[in-house]
Amino acid sequence: MNVExxxxxxxxxxxxxxxxxxxxxxxxxxxxxxxxxxxxxLLDEHNADYKLINNATKGTTFSIQFKV
Ligand SMILES: Nc1ncnc2c1ncn2[C@@H]1O[C@H](COP(=O)(O)OP(=O)(O)OP(=O)(O)O)[C@@H](O)[C@H]1O
Ligand SMILES: [Mg+2]
Known part of the structure; x- marks a missing residue:
């Protein structure tokens, strides 16, 4: 499951x-x-991967991948 x-x-x-x-x-x-x-x-405890991506336009996307 991915969350952005x-x-x-x-x-x-x-x-x-x-x-x-x-x-x-x-x-x-x-x-x-x-x-x-x-x-x-918390993310480490749930074994989730995550990355920060600077948006092409403005601001940031924090992308989280939960392994299910
Ligand atoms: N969405 C974001 N966009 C830009 N910079 C960010 C973002 N989230 C965090 N930061 C940067 O990371 C730093 C650390 O964030 P963190 O949430 O750990 O603490 P804080 O927000 O500074 O303090 P507090 O949580 O007490 O308000 C921030 O001070 C800011 O410089
Ligand atoms: Mg903060």
Whole structure:
């Protein structure tokens, strides 16, 4: 089963693509940097594959593949 979450935000710079899943990595003034690290832990527990793709137009697609 595949799930895609598509936004029209700023997109994610290639140079930080790996870092954004780290604990406490944030570019926000008052972010915890825990949102995506919790997501990663949950996805790993479910053996899901996932990738981030910068949209051709605007924003990011977070593509998740659950093995069923
Ligand atoms: N959809 C997105 N588009 C662009 N950048 C993103 C996106 N999701 C995450 N990021 C980048 O990854 C960083 C880490 O995200 P994460 O959700 O782990 O923490 P946060 O959003 O900064 O903090 P908090 O979860 O406390 O609000 C963000 O600060 C931002 O730089
Ligand atoms: Mg967040």
């Amino acid at each position: 979450i598509i936004d029209e935000g700023l997109g994610i710079d290639e140079t930080v693509k790996e870092k954004i899943f780290d604990d406490f990595y944030t570019s926000k003034e008052s972010g915890t940097g825990l949102g995506l690290s919790v997501c990663k832990t």
